[in-house]
Amino acid sequence: MIVLLTLLFTGGATFAQTFSMEDDGKWEIGANTHRGARFPKLHPDGRVWFQFEAPPTAQSVKLHIATEEYDMQKDADGLWNVVIPKTKPGGQIYTFNIDGVHFRDPASLPFYTGGITSELEYPAPDDEYYLRRKDVPRGDVREHYFYSEVEQKFRRAFVYTPAEYEKNVNKRYPVLYLQHGAGESESEWVHAGLMNIILDNLIADGKAVPMIVVMNNDFVYRPGEVPGRMDLAPDWAGNYKDMLFNESIPDIEKYYRTIPDAQHRAMAGLSLGGMLTNQVGLENTDMFAYYGLFSGGLAGDPKTAHGGVMADAEAFNKKVKLIFQSCGSLERPEGMLANIEELKAHGINAVGYVSPDTPHRWMTWRRSFYHFAPLLFK
Amino acid sequence: MIVLLTLLFTGGATFAQTFSMEDDGKWEIGANTHRGARFPKLHPDGRVWFQFEAPPTAQSVKLHIATEEYDMQKDADGLWNVVIPKTKPGGQIYTFNIDGVHFRDPASLPFYTGGITSELEYPAPDDEYYLRRKDVPRGDVREHYFYSEVEQKFRRAFVYTPAEYEKNVNKRYPVLYLQHGAGESESEWVHAGLMNIILDNLIADGKAVPMIVVMNNDFVYRPGEVPGRMDLAPDWAGNYKDMLFNESIPDIEKYYRTIPDAQHRAMAGLSLGGMLTNQVGLENTDMFAYYGLFSGGLAGDPKTAHGGVMADAEAFNKKVKLIFQSCGSLERPEGMLANIEELKAHGINAVGYVSPDTPHRWMTWRRSFYHFAPLLFK
Numbered sequence: 001m002i003v004l005l006t007l008l009f010t011g012g013a014t015f016a017q018t019f020s021m022e023d024d025g026k027w028e029i030g031a032n033t034h035r036g037a038r039f040p041k042l043h044p045d046g047r048v049w050f051q052f053e054a055p056p057t058a059q060s061v062k063l064h065i066a067t068e069e070y071d072m073q074k075d076a077d078g079l080w081n082v083v084i085p086k087t088k089p090g091g092q093i094y095t096f097n098i099d100g101v102h103f104r105d106p107a108s109l110p111f112y113t114g115g116i117t118s119e120l121e122y123p124a125p126d127d128e129y130y131l132r133r134k135d136v137p138r139g140d141v142r143e144h145y146f147y148s149e150v151e152q153k154f155r156r157a158f159v160y161t162p163a164e165y166e167k168n169v170n171k172r173y174p175v176l177y178l179q180h181g182a183g184e185s186e187s188e189w190v191h192a193g194l195m196n197i198i199l200d201n202l203i204a205d206g207k208a209v210p211m212i213v214v215m216n217n218d219f220v221y222r223p224g225e226v227p228g229r230m231d232l233a234p235d236w237a238g239n240y241k242d243m244l245f246n247e248s249i250p251d252i253e254k255y256y257r258t259i260p261d262a263q264h265r266a267m268a269g270l271s272l273g274g275m276l277t278n279q280v281g282l283e284n285t286d287m288f289a290y291y292g293l294f295s296g297g298l299a300g301d302p303k304t305a306h307g308g309v310m311a312d313a314e315a316f317n318k319k320v321k322l323i324f325q326s327c328g329s330l331e332r333p334e335g336m337l338a339n340i341e342e343l344k345a346h347g348i349n350a351v352g353y354v355s356p357d358t359p360h361r362w363m364t365w366r367r368s369f370y371h372f373a374p375l376l377f378k
Numbered sequence: 379m380i381v382l383l384t385l386l387f388t389g390g391a392t393f394a395q396t397f398s399m400e401d402d403g404k405w406e407i408g409a410n411t412h413r414g415a416r417f418p419k420l421h422p423d424g425r426v427w428f429q430f431e432a433p434p435t436a437q438s439v440k441l442h443i444a445t446e447e448y449d450m451q452k453d454a455d456g457l458w459n460v461v462i463p464k465t466k467p468g469g470q471i472y473t474f475n476i477d478g479v480h481f482r483d484p485a486s487l488p489f490y491t492g493g494i495t496s497e498l499e500y501p502a503p504d505d506e507y508y509l510r511r512k513d514v515p516r517g518d519v520r521e522h523y524f525y526s527e528v529e530q531k532f533r534r535a536f537v538y539t540p541a542e543y544e545k546n547v548n549k550r551y552p553v554l555y556l557q558h559g560a561g562e563s564e565s566e567w568v569h570a571g572l573m574n575i576i577l578d579n580l581i582a583d584g585k586a587v588p589m590i591v592v593m594n595n596d597f598v599y600r601p602g603e604v605p606g607r608m609d610l611a612p613d614w615a616g617n618y619k620d621m622l623f624n625e626s627i628p629d630i631e632k633y634y635r636t637i638p639d640a641q642h643r644a645m646a647g648l649s650l651g652g653m654l655t656n657q658v659g660l661e662n663t664d665m666f667a668y669y670g671l672f673s674g675g676l677a678g679d680p681k682t683a684h685g686g687v688m689a690d691a692e693a694f695n696k697k698v699k700l701i702f703q704s705c706g707s708l709e710r711p712e713g714m715l716a717n718i719e720e721l722k723a724h725g726i727n728a729v730g731y732v733s734p735d736t737p738h739r740w741m742t743w744r745r746s747f748y749h750f751a752p753l754l755f756k
Contacts, residue, residue, distance in 0.1 A: 034490070034563075035597055035605060036605045036609050054433075054479065055432075055435075055478065056477055056478060058433060098435075099434055100433065100434060101432065103481060103484075104482075106481075106493050108494075115485075116487070116494075134525050138523045140520035140522050142520045143519040143520075146516070147512050166634065169547035185413070227414045255541075255544055256544065257544075
């Protein structure tokens with residue numbers, strides 16, 4: 001590696017270094033880049049090399065990734081570069097900050113977090129469960145449209161159907177309704193969460209039963225409503241409930257070969273989607289028998305929460321088979337785990353999971369899904 | 379409408395106007411914007427209002443859309459704006475040029491043309507065939523993965539299955555293999571071309587037979603090959619043929635309920651995808667019975683082209699039922715139409731179509747698909 005440090009006088013009357021680096025032939029293009037992209041590159045030693053073309057008038061360009069910020073430097077071609085020693089494992093959102101305004105990396109495939117973002121897939125020591133394996137039959141993820149009377153327009157859901165769904169044409173399947181987080185869209189459980197790969201692998205290994213997974217967009221607006229704080233409509237949970245119960249579920253049960261009863265329906269979500277699961281799902285235990293709250297909401301005091309539906313544990317357990325709660329270890333899991341103990345002590349089948357060393361990001365939720373899905377419909 | 383023109387002295391020692399505009403309440407957010415986006419907006423009178431946040435150091439920002447270029451002006455908040463009188467109908471790629479470097483609009487949903495782009499959906503007088511109708515059953519578009527030995531990695535295809543595919547679980551379907559253009563990806567026949575909406579509508583109206591449509595990515599690289607000119611591998615058509623014939627078609631015929639013979643396979647594509655149809659498809663008439671070349675390639679001289687396979691029209695017609703060629707009227711259609719006449723005179727079922735007043739862009743190919751699909755498998 002050779003780094004040339006050159007002082008030069010720029011038009012903006014500032015001094016800067018010129019970035020230069022010898023490619024030792026070991027750098028490989030990142031997984032989420034599109035065809036023809038040359039950066040970001042990953043080195044086997046863990047470093048990541050970013051390159052970005054900013055306008056020639058740019059005075060300062062910084063890379064923001066995970067919780068880190070790095071100054072970038074111009075190279076001889078006027079492109080801005082930085083090599084970082086490492087970053088957090090899993091999918092990491094990053095942006096380039098040009099003089100205070102953030103831009104996505106045009107080299108990245110599009111992800112949706114607070115708008116269309118760029119994301120680097122960084123290796124993780126425990127990545128095997130979300131990598132595609134040649135020996136595993138692959139389910140399809142479908143872009144599925146249905147008309148919403150609540151919104152007065154067509155909505156798109158992503159729907160996963162397991163590989164065997166195509167062959168067992170007379171078999172019917174249970175359904176998991178899976179919600180995303182604030183700032184995201186119906187695409188992200190697949191594109192950032194890799195739920196389809198995880199579930200394909202679990203099914204192939206006999207660890208999860210084949211199921212359909214329906215991913216709606218959390219955000220539902222009635223005509224005239226505009227996105228408010230956090231993009232939410234005034235009655236965001238009520239709107240979602242009307243869309244889910246009156247439109248999405250009936251549509252799914254008409255279109256796909258589902259087992260259309262509560263014992264074969266689950267509801268789960270991350271962050272805002274966990275809150276929806278809490279406020280829409282656990283308030284309606286005639287609809288779902290399995291619940292997953294990932295980094296979002298708690299089932300609450302079993303004696304009083306949700307209008308006291310859990311108070312009679314025996315009656316509750318006839319309907320609800322599982323309450324799963326999870327978060328990252330960096331999300332202060334104590335309250336979540338204490339609630340799990342309360343629920344268990346009350347006689348409810350509650351399972352808590354803490355993702356080691358992860359924050360409120362996708363690595364927590366990939367792992368949560370991996371630990372949650374095997375508990376469903378058994 | 380009030381436009382304030384104010385001369386002011388900027389840091390860059392240039393004179394500029396301050397953009398200001400009164401919103402008359404009739405502006406509506408464009409169709410391809412994501413949740414929470416406020417621009418671009420369309421006015422019923424045809425105008426489009428773009429707004430963009432450039433770095434504060436930007437000296438000049440321009441909008442590029444279709445073949446037009448417009449200067450943008452800063453408003454009092456430092457945001458760059460322009461209102462354009464109109465643009466071309468259909469999906470129009472646009473970028474913001476900051477001091478010579480192009481950026482996509484973060485307000486736009488992502489499209490893929492020469493990388494991740496922004497696209498404005500502008501109203502067209504003949505748009506009915508590509509709008510979703512409430513009375514029309516909707517097919518799904520699936521993200522479908524299969525392992526490629528040619529590339530030594532997993533590939534994604536988009537696969538359309540018609541709505542009735544879910545109900546008629548013992549019925550088998552013909553398959554159209556549909557290729558995209560240079561600079562695009564396997565997603566664009568759906569996201570920019572709206573082929574799923576067009577085909578849903580055609581099937582519901584009894585104009586097209588229900589079929590499966592498989593959209594692969596045109597670009598196939600063997601290990602070690604890097605994208606060259608136009609992103610192409612050295613033997614791009616040969617690589618594609620090996621992927622399509624040895625991997626994609628067998629995979630599709632194993633995974634889906636297809637009718638696995640040449641009389642129930644079609645191949646078509648736009649631009650580069652038309653060239654692939656020409657070089658891979660028409661060179662192998664044992665594989666497909668229907669061909670569509672949209673703005674890309676010509677079947678050629680019926681006496682000599684493709685090793686003389688068309689020379690004996692009677693023998694050829696036993697295998698091949700249709701050669702469809704199309705382009706926009708602004709693409710110099712004379713050569714294409716002359717070739718259609720040659721083919722017809724030779725006794726081959728050839729159909730030519732010219733899209734009125736359109737260039738080498740999606741409006742030509744949406745219309746081409748609309749005119750081509752009803753001719754298949756009948």
